[in-house]
Amino acid sequence: MTKHASIKIRLLASTLAVAVTAACAGPEEYGASGTVSSLTQAATPPMGWSSWNTYGCAIDEGLIRRQADALVTSGMRDLGYVYVNVDDCWMATSRDAAGDLQANPRTFPSGIAALANYMHERGLKLGMYSSPGPQTCVGRGVAGLIDERHPGSEGHEQQDAEAFARWGVDYLKYDNCNVPTNWTDEVCRPSR
Numbered sequence: 593m594t595k596h597a598s599i600k601i602r603l604l605a606s607t608l609a610v611a612v613t614a615a616c617a618g619p620e621e622y623g624a625s626g627t628v629s630s631l632t633q634a635a636t637p638p639m640g641w642s643s644w645n646t647y648g649c650a651i652d653e654g655l656i657r658r659q660a661d662a663l664v665t666s667g668m669r670d671l672g673y674v675y676v677n678v679d680d681c682w683m684a685t686s687r688d689a690a691g692d693l694q695a696n697p698r699t700f701p702s703g704i705a706a707l708a709n710y711m712h713e714r715g716l717k718l719g720m721y722s723s724p725g726p727q728t729c730v731g732r733g734v735a736g737l738i739d740e741r742h743p744g745s746e747g748h749e750q751q752d753a754e755a756f757a758r759w760g761v762d763y764l765k766y767d768n769c770n771v772p773t774n775w776t777d778e779v780c781r782p783s784r
Contacts, residue, residue: 638763640675640719649681649730652699657710664714675763676711677719680730683742691748693722693755708760719763722752725770744770 641659643651660676663669682704684694695703704720711718723729723744730742745752745766756764 636672638675638719639673640677640717641673642675642677642679642719642765644679651678651681653702653707656707660711660714660716663716669715674715675717675719677721677763677765678707679721679765680723680728680767681742682721683728685741685743687743687748691751693743693748693752704759704761708762711762712760717762718760719765720756720759720761721765721767723767723769723771724749725772727770729767729769746770746772 641663643656643659647655656676656678663673663676682695682700684696688694695701700707704718708718721728724746725744726746727744728742753764
């Protein structure tokens with residue numbers, strides 16, 4: 593298995609489980625119908641609100657909480673819009689001494705676990721963002737945005753998944769920025 597093997601992320605009852613695989617799923621993971629038997633199809637697609645298209649990096653925990661409250665008071669939550677997804681720029685520009693991701697202390701001073709609790713108390717789910725490369729998308733100055741480096745998950749995949757689970761994160765947007773040169777997006781299909 594190479595260091596930069598494919599990463600499979602599964603959401604299981606608000607716990608992120610990351611399994612690093614060298615190739616496509618083996619035949620034991622496919623049911624007789626040719627579908628991946630270990631995954632469950634959701635009744636609806638994940639619906640909610642995401643910070644990126646409107647706010648980019650101009651986010652903080654107050655804004656995210658206000659958006660969550662708006663989903664509740666507008667009735668959108670009751671229609672199935674339950675995800676509040678915090679995109680790029682939520683994290684500090686470096687990991688802590690143990691190599692863990694940390695929330696930006698200026699914009700998310702309460703931390704991600706507190707934000708997840710806020711969502712859960714309102715019947716919502718918290719989505720967060722990361723990238724498989726050494727930096728996130730903003731870390732390469734995408735679309736003229738600030739060129740402030742934010743750490744991606746490269747080399748920290750399991751550690752980051754455990755942090756997201758510990759914080760109570762329900763959903764992960766895993767963007768495809770700054771990926772290693774040997775990265776693959778191979779789509780695996782069962783042989784018939």
